[in-house]
Amino acid sequence: MSAETSLPISHRQRLWLYGLGGLVLLFLIAPSVIIVIMSFSGSTLLQFPPEQWSLRWYESYFGSVEWRDATIVSVKVAVMTMIVATPLGTAAAYAINIGTLRMTGAINALLTASLIIPVILIGIGTFFLYARIGLNNTLTGLVIAHTVQALPLVVLTVLSGLRSYDMNQEKVARSLGANRFSAFRQVTMPQIRFSIVSGALFAFITSFDEVVVSLFISGGETTTLTRRMFNALRDQIDPTIAAISTCLIVLSIVLLSAAQIFGRGR
């Protein structure tokens, strides 16, 4: 980074820029920090910093059957989404990376469709489809819908891993007598496994945090955590949600760090 430091502007002359950028960073991070601190408050009033501390909102989260059931549903769906989306996305990324197929543009557009099409339209469309085939309010329905949302992220993550991998190695393995699958499993996969793991983690968190589609297609026994939170927020501001939010923030941090660590291993 010597190229940057050799610009004839000192850091001191840039103080205003750092100040401004710092304020924007504060704007980005402050809400999460405030929520984490508020979740340990001992009172129902919104005070910051709280005057007394307690774990009562965590007790109210873990003690409530409704919240617990919703959390279990969300975890189940996220794990299954991860299990389904990762192999599908990896297979698709592998095929795209070979690059001999025609209509690559159409294939890419279809695979990344769920990133471009407004989520509300996907939600309504999925609900409409599921109403006909009886998949509303089922775990299967949620897993399918979330897999579609997570797929592009897995494809893009694995693809970026494959781009920095030399496919000739797999050809060598095949010319030495390995069949295609075992060549992939023994030669290619160990070298892109970090991208695959990152993709899997992104799939998990995409499913776990998904709100809009779940609002339409989950309910009753299969109410997801995000759906229950959304409904709770519509009514009133329950500090229990601060405790749940803190758990979600911690989960994000853990998964992101894991993805980061695995990503670096590449």
Next chain:
Amino acid sequence: MQSARFEDLGGPHGTLNADALRADARRESFGLLALLSPGLLLVFTVIIVPIGWLFWLSLYDETGALSAANYARFFEQASYIRTFITTFKVAFFVTGACVLLGYPLAYMLSQLPRRAASICLIFVILPFWTSVLVRTYAWLVILQRKGLANSWLIDLGVISQPLPLANNFAGVIIGMTHIMLPFLVLPLYASMKTIDTDCLRAGMNLGASPAATFRQIFFPLSLPGLASGVVIVFVLCLGFFVTPALMGGGKVIMWAMRMEQTTSLYSNWGAGAALGVVLLAVTLALLGLFQWLLGARATGVWSSR
């Protein structure tokens, strides 16, 4: 691929084996298609089929006759026009706020030494991966009538009466800006990183002041990245649901909320579907226009996630 290379060799062997090689190539692409097909099939069934179905549905009125009534409604009923105006107004304000906040941040990130930049980047990426609900809840806690912002301002003596910050237009703008900001900063930062510092150094060598170097060299070079961020944010704003639904206090009705109300509350699928079709058309038109003007895809942000 292997077979294609053998064919390149040409000569008598090439023509002799042409049929076998072509069969091999065909088998290869069938294999690749088989790898792609589960994913493609899933996306096609869950996204494309229902949207096509909804489009079909939007072409019929309540009596089941083919008509444009579902679309004509948008021009005739004042409430729809209000919804569109609100949606575009919110999208403009949020995009503007994101540019004002995001450009200096991305610029700072691009100028910081690598280590410091990657630490600062964590503060951009972490909110990006935090649930939209969590962040909306945080803003509700901060901005509501008896919320943190109002009690701080009253304690400091700046105001005597609580300001209406949540459950209105301002709340929606603040909450959405927070959610959209990383979508602008990440592609902008990535494009700023590719700007060659030598260009800037050359400008300064030739006597330009730092301000002039920025204005005449850096800023124009950063415009494609800025444009891509702006398009993503604007398009995401048009179809955004969660924050306006929770922070609008029922007063700020945006496009996506209207779709939810028409379908869930009034079960008017034709009208809801028509709203969705127009939203998708506007989204694709904006993305297409962008791609045509700049020759780049606006979805780049996702790979840096």
